[in-house]
Amino acid sequence: VHAHSSPLLDGYNRRMGTLFVLQDVTQLRRLEHMRRDFVANVSHEIKTPLTAIKGFVETIREAGGVEPEEVQRFMAIIDRNVNRLIFLVDDLLKLSSIEQEGDSGDLLLEEKSVKDCLSAAIQICSAKAEEKNIEILMECPDDCVVPMDSHLMEHAAVNLLDNALKYSPDHSRIHIRVFQEDNGITITFTDSGMGIAEEHLGRLFERFYRVDKARSRKLGGTGLGLAIVKHIMNAHGGRVAVHSRLGEGSVFSLFLPL
Numbered sequence: 001v002h003a004h005s006s007p008l009l010d011g012y013n014r015r016m017g018t019l020f021v022l023q024d025v026t027q028l029r030r031l032e033h034m035r036r037d038f039v040a041n042v043s044h045e046i047k048t049p050l051t052a053i054k055g056f057v058e059t060i061r062e063a064g065g066v067e068p069e070e071v072q073r074f075m076a077i078i079d080r081n082v083n084r085l086i087f088l089v090d091d092l093l094k095l096s097s098i099e100q101e102g103d104s105g106d107l108l109l110e111e112k113s114v115k116d117c118l119s120a121a122i123q124i125c126s127a128k129a130e131e132k133n134i135e136i137l138m139e140c141p142d143d144c145v146v147p148m149d150s151h152l153m154e155h156a157a158v159n160l161l162d163n164a165l166k167y168s169p170d171h172s173r174i175h176i177r178v179f180q181e182d183n184g185i186t187i188t189f190t191d192s193g194m195g196i197a198e199e200h201l202g203r204l205f206e207r208f209y210r211v212d213k214a215r216s217r218k219l220g221g222t223g224l225g226l227a228i229v230k231h232i233m234n235a236h237g238g239r240v241a242v243h244s245r246l247g248e249g250s251v252f253s254l255f256l257p258l
């Protein structure tokens, strides 16, 4: 709490008392703390690939006798790290543009077919699904139409599908189901992958929160995917939720209001 005091004077400049102002700064402190955490996280996420790139460039330049195959291997590592930076910057830009659109109410809400939107998302993820021999099944009524920003909703669906693919074993299945209710629709994404232990569920939608940092990075994750999904749903006045059991799989659900 911040406290200020000042004398309270009457019209003749006589002191009538003292004015105390107590300001609750808990929220301000919390925001400041979050901002600092965010900057520290972004810096760390940028620095790690940059350090790797610099290291391998120097090795190639300095060690005259590096075999051509070694150079190729180093170049592949450099390329992977450059991609990581590109994905990170893309996700950061996405996050900030959704925040702005959501805050200013600039969302492009149009009546759109949920099935078309989900089909587009499945199409985008089809290469990865084929690579792992994972089948993506969708159950959605043809006539399901809701007001949404279809590009953003497609992005949210891609992020959830991409995670389900990343954290599921080869030859498994992912189910997408759509339920129509009186006040909106719920879309569920069910995988039978590794699942998430209960202690992580509360923080999963925070920026850069990962259950296993090393594994997420290895799989090409930025740690921002679920934070972006949450922002997209909030901007629609909807929400995202997760149910999961370690070792059994996860269900992520999106609720969109009518």
Ligand code: ADP
Pocket (backbone or CB within 6 Å): 163, 164, 167, 191, 193, 194, 195, 196, 204, 209, 210, 211, 212, 216, 217, 220, 221, 222, 223, 224, 225, 226, 227, 250
């Ligand atoms: P990332 O880029 O690391 O995947 P996300 O924000 O998309 O970042 O997800 C945050 C973390 O949540 C992941 O690092 C992973 O630990 C966990 N996670 C997300 N989706 C799933 C899933 N379907 N199955 C298991 N774990 C998941």
